Amino acid sequence: MLKNAVIAAGIFGFVGVAMGAFGAHAMKDSLVRSGLLSTYQTASLYCLVHALALLGVGVLDIVSPSSKTAIRLRWATRCFVFGIGIFSGSLWALAIFEIKWLGAITPVGGVILLAGWCSVLLAGISRHSAPE
Secondary structure, three states: OHHHHHHHHHHHHHHHHHHHHHHHOOOHHHHHHHOOHHHHHHHHHHHHHHHHHHHHHHHHHHHOOOHHHHHHHHHHHHHHHHHHHHHHHHHHHHHHHOOHHHHHOHHHHHHHHHHHHHHHHHHHHHHHHOOO
């Protein structure tokens, strides 16, 4: 579990920085003209924030006291990975290719990210309620 979360953190951290730089330099004029610069920036921000969340989940796995906590952390990892892909991916595609219907997919990614945070919360609760 730790390995998968940390690998995903590295991948999404790299992608977030690369896409942010791409948007700030190569795509900036186009994104400003289309009015989609803030959409693009939101995608990059959420990718980077959740890359750090994945890193945190990987570190939490080291100190997880129970299999119940580990299961919840695995679900958090899955949710963050799929949530980033759907949320940030749909926003980047919307901004770059101006495919408006992709905006309808974005909330699904957001809900999946929220589920990831709920999994982190439940892992924390189970960790603190476990006997020491």
